[in-house]
Amino acid sequence: MRPGAIALVTGANRGIGLETARQLALRGAVVLLGSRDAGRGADAARALERDGVRGVTPVAVDVTDTGSVAALAARLRREHGRLDVLVNNAGVFAGAAAADTGADLVRGLLDVNVAGAVAMIHALLPLLARSPAPRIVNVSSTTASFGLTVSGAELPGDASVRLAYTASKAALNMLTVQYGLAFREDPGLKHVKINSASPGWTATAMNGFRAPRTVQEGARSLVALATLPDDGPSGGFFDEHGALAW
Template identity: 85%
Template sequence: MRPGAVALVTGANRGIGLETARQLALRGAVVLLGSRDPGRGADAVRSLGADGAGIRPVALDVTDPDSVTALAKRLDRDHGRLDVLVNNAGVFLGATAADTTAELTRDLLAVNVVGPVAVIHALLPLLRRSPAPRIVNVSSTTASFGLTCAGADLPGDASVRMAYTASKAALNMLTVQYDLAFRRDPELAHLKINSASPGWTATAMNGFRAPRTAAEGARSVVDLATLPDDGPSGGFFDEHGALAW
């Protein structure tokens, strides 16, 4: 990643998003920490102390078109480009298959799938201006068809994550389709987009029940956000390498 790269991390006032912002800032990036609540975003930056020196909180609700448009205009005005976009904002709404409703599924898709599409669409003109643009979609190992169909013992409570895993599988397909489209566009062929699995990480989303720390969970995200020019695109990775779709 080039010194002074401009990075946006959505849903970053806590957990993996906050740690991703911290690690990118320590690598020399100017990081915009997206948060629906500006106050919580500012508190999150302050909580990092000296590590938050390169991080600026910004208001962003990925489900609100006006919020997304306003941030795109601010980025254009203040920086004129975007080098790294981390689509980290996400929600988990647990329910058994029998209790999974259309409303719950729509709420999950609005944040986990439609949100990244809205943000990418609004910020793509700024990413085009970057010499080395990177997009990372934060997914989940539980979204893997290959592992799930093979009967892999994936962490967490499988009985209540049907809609969540479906939303992350949809996000993975978006990663593939965006990559195919970018490769065909001479102005975007240098843009790398990948899905990252942080692994089962202790966050508020799971009641901090997981064994991995936020710092560990952010590794794969940061690695993909800072890929060299010969790095992969259109893949699904954790910190150890490629994952089965």
């Protein structure tokens, strides 16, 4: 990653997003810490500053609100003129047994986990195109892997209540594939690299801090994909150890 790279991380006021913001800032990036709640975002940025982490600015953005996303895009255009890294980390989980999973629950997850990422990419792609080395990271989940799921592999978490969540992350993975293919065919976007990252089962508020991995471990794959060299992959699905089965 080039010194002074402009990086935006959504859902970054806590958990893996906050740790990703920390690690990118420590690598010399100018980090925009995205948070739906402006107050919580400001608190998170101040906490990083107290820890000696510089170069982090809180920004308010609700990925489900096109007006909020457009306002942030206008601010970035005005203040920075480009964007080098977009980490689509904002996401939600709602657990329910298959028999209790209704359309409204699914729509709610798709709105944040899938449409929210599309909204960010659509609004910010013109700014990413201006970067010499743009990177997009879509934060997915190992549980979204068709290959691992149908193979009978033991996946983390409670499989009985994650039907809607894993479906939303699998849809996000397909977006990664389709964007990657499209970018390769577009002369103005072929330098944009986009990948899905699995942080692994990481202890966060989303799972009641029940998982075994720390946020420092969970952020590794996100940071690695956000800082890919020019010969790095695009359109793939990775954890910190390498490629994952779709």
